[in-house]
Amino acid sequence: MAKRILIVEDNELNLKLFTDLLRAHSFMVEPLTDGREAVETARAFKPDLIIMDIQLPHVSGLDLIVQLKADRALRPIPILAVTAYAGKGDEERIREAGAEGYVSKPVAVMKFVEAVQEAMR
Structure with a gap:
């Protein structure tokens, strides 16, 4: 069964790159551009990994990580943060x-693929 990855990334080019790359490596990917939907989507999709952009409009990726880790059901899911800053x-x-x-x-x-594989171990 394919591992599931939720990607929270507002930049369309990065989102497409990450999505295509991970799908090429046989992952099931759920792309998301609006961080405000991250917690709800994570609950529904039940990912094995969350890739989180830190610089998002409307909400901070750091705040989302804290929120995800505060949720008992979502806490065990590893998070790989990605940022330009x-x-x-x-x-x-x-x-x-x-x-x-x-x-x-x-x-x-x-390096990205290796970081994903490492985060999922």
């Missing part, structure tokens, strides 16, 4: 929010 201390803040992994943009294709 990789400043000093960002990785620490992202991990403190509850993300198990972190990748900075622009994403190298093989």
Whole structure:
């Protein structure tokens, strides 16, 4: 059975890249552009991994990670954070929010796939 991945990413090009790449590696993918729908979609889709953009309109990816990890049913799902703003201390803040992994943009294709596989172990 294919592993399920929820992608929360507002940039259409990145969302298409991540979706196509993961589907090519036999993952079942649910793409989502609006972070406000992330918790509800995660409950319905029951992903094995959530890929979370940190810079989203309307809601912070960090706040979403905290919200997902506060939910008893969703807490066990690993989260791989992805962000273009990789400043000093960002990785620490992202991990403190509850993300198990972190990748900075622009994403190298093989590094991204390796990070996904690592986060799912």
